[in-house]
Amino acid sequence: MSVNKVILLGNVGKDPEVRYLDTGIAVATFPLATTDRAYTLANGTQVPERTEWHNLVLWRGLAETAEKYVHKGDKLYIEGKIRTRSYDDQTGAKRYITEIFVDNMEMLTPKSASSGVSSVQQPVTPAQPQQSPVTPIQNNPADDLPF
Amino acid sequence: MSVNKVILLGNVGKDPEVRYLDTGIAVATFPLATTDRAYTLANGTQVPERTEWHNLVLWRGLAETAEKYVHKGDKLYIEGKIRTRSYDDQTGAKRYITEIFVDNMEMLTPKSASSGVSSVQQPVTPAQPQQSPVTPIQNNPADDLPF
Amino acid sequence: MSVNKVILLGNVGKDPEVRYLDTGIAVATFPLATTDRAYTLANGTQVPERTEWHNLVLWRGLAETAEKYVHKGDKLYIEGKIRTRSYDDQTGAKRYITEIFVDNMEMLTPKSASSGVSSVQQPVTPAQPQQSPVTPIQNNPADDLPF
Amino acid sequence: MSVNKVILLGNVGKDPEVRYLDTGIAVATFPLATTDRAYTLANGTQVPERTEWHNLVLWRGLAETAEKYVHKGDKLYIEGKIRTRSYDDQTGAKRYITEIFVDNMEMLTPKSASSGVSSVQQPVTPAQPQQSPVTPIQNNPADDLPF
DNA sequence: TTTT
């Protein structure tokens, strides 16, 4: 009795960070930017262009595809769902972060135009990803639930 | 060259809070819940039902419609866009909150079944809304931009 | 590199017709109505309300769920894809029909309010469904492809 | 109480045909192709790739933008609604055609890569468009309704 | 803080 659906078409902000759970399941995370067009209101006010950053999370096969084929700057279409999770910051205070769990992905950048080469030269290290302070992924038991 | 689209169908968590900018523009906010079904993984793991709360923000005519017709418990379909904004908490630290700017709304609860009456008995006061500590709306100049 | 996605929220026009392929796979079909609101143009022209009828097609588990729980008059949310197929009419001329292949369905009519009882009294016969002249389903080999 | 929403991402099949109503309103039509990936069923059956053609209809500003910037082969994202209309064929029999009324469009082909030049060499004639027998547009009064 |  419920729908939670997100459709985004934008540009990849960084090469995906991919890590593997003990169960072998891949998880990829990377930011995607969407930009609203600037426009002018009826009263003449200029509303400038505005970029929104979305924290994408991909699991399993999609994460592996992202690891191989998605690069910074690529244009991407995704469908997914919104999910807000909490974590404790350095001071022990509860913080929230909203992420997009991706369940469908279409790559819109032709292979030839992707910055794939540079990514091979500076490979992501799946074994020990540095966790961004902005989007910490805690090592709690739920991490091993493959959803 | 960009798409940022959200589609939600869920239940209203609280009666809308509505305030009016100096320009007379109405802004309504209220939470919407979507609930994933519980399911069982191939390996037998039970993934329980999970409720996600979305912070909806409506402007102008939609806000006025929400003020009149939307009530706690109602089932609602909305389309909108994701927007994350920052604010400073009590300690001066930067915090982020993700909201859904609604641009289309369909009310799915028949008028007869809506909890409209109780809302009349406990009216929201648009003049001096208490701002929730969880989702502070700052009085900065941008508040008067009618977007 | 392609997306074909439909989202509909409307009312079921007739109880589902369900048939079973030789392979045991269930296929359900029924019409869904969506209605545009009437509105007035800037120049004063009245654009009246307009109802659009969509031919839904459901396979497998979704078809079985529809057979059990979906009834004429129910409010339904679906996601699916557009598909146009051709068939030969009585005169041998090629005709086209556009259908919506459903891949997600949310029933929005509470069980208590559904017209389910009458449907039990006038059951659909899956064994020998009459095929509507408007939307003929041909017995070609592709019918046994479970997509 | 109703939603009729289509999201397509695919390739333009022909340069847009644009005509202008007596009121000066522009209407553009062109086909868009979406292609399902081929896949293999659990039982080993190969389901081949399949292309779906959608009849897009754009009005007013969107039609003018399409006239200037959309070309055969371009990749396009659109949002719109499904609409089926009837017309009488040569024999006087009633036929149906399903079209997508576009209300949002994002062009995904970089200008430099678009086949824009050839379109200038073979311009569409807005004054007297030949009406395709497949998708006839009748000159009925409703044509002057700008919706 | 909602609903099934």
Added chain:
DNA sequence: TTTT
């Protein structure tokens, strides 16, 4: 052929 549905619903408001």
